[in-house]
Amino acid sequence: MISLPQNKFTDLKFADAPSYKKDLERARIVGLAAIGVIISSKEDLREVLSHNGIKIITTAEVDTSESKWMQTARKLRPIVDYLSVTPHSLMDCREASKAKIIDSIVIKTPEMIFDDVCATYLDEKKGFLEVSLLDLLLMAKKGMSLGNIRKEVEIAFFRKIPVIVTRMRSPSGHILDKISSYSVAYALLGGNVDRWICSVSSYPYHAVERRSLLNRGVKKVEA
Secondary structure, eight states: OOOOOTTOOEEEEEEETTTGGGGHHHHHHTTOSEEEEEOSSGGGGGGOOOBTTBEEEEEEEEETTSTTHHHHHHHHGGGOSEEEEEOSSHHHHHHHHHOTTOOEEEEOSSSOOOOHHHHHHHHHHTOEEEEEHHHHHHHHHTTOOOHHHHHHHHHHHHTTOOEEEEOOBOTTOOBOOHHHHHHHHHHHHOSOHHHHHHHTTHHHHHHHHHHHHHHHHHHHHHO
């Protein structure tokens, strides 16, 4: 498992495997030290290559609208550094929050699906909440309310659940730099600006390092 540069600008959901290479130069320009390449199968790993000057992390996102989403998550877990789930109901969110194989819960729907019970489960396993900056900006552009997402982030902050910001792009596809990314998240969702700074640097680092340590522990026990 990969080791990230600590406290450096990181986007754990930079782009998918077939297309990430075309934006590598822009990633360097905005100061990204590490990027997450989203894969959906073992075959996608063939597209992921190491690059000088920028760390590559393999990531995956499972959607609970898929009937066998937990089965998909189990298949992807051994081949990625970071695994998240996008739930669409409170029941699914609680199940995903409790599952030890899941690193983070992605909040991107206007409905309230993350509550204090979910936060408790995440806290017990030292998990993370994740928000996609691109999805937030698209929702705001369409005039959709972000009120419930703000409440969900408030719950996470209150319970000291780290919130990670991913997909740091504008609706036009422009890749945002570090200051723009955490500033937009702060403007849209409020809270503490220092925590939003951590959301694009130290929190992604801790998420990947935590999973790496867990995997090493599993291998040690199996040996």
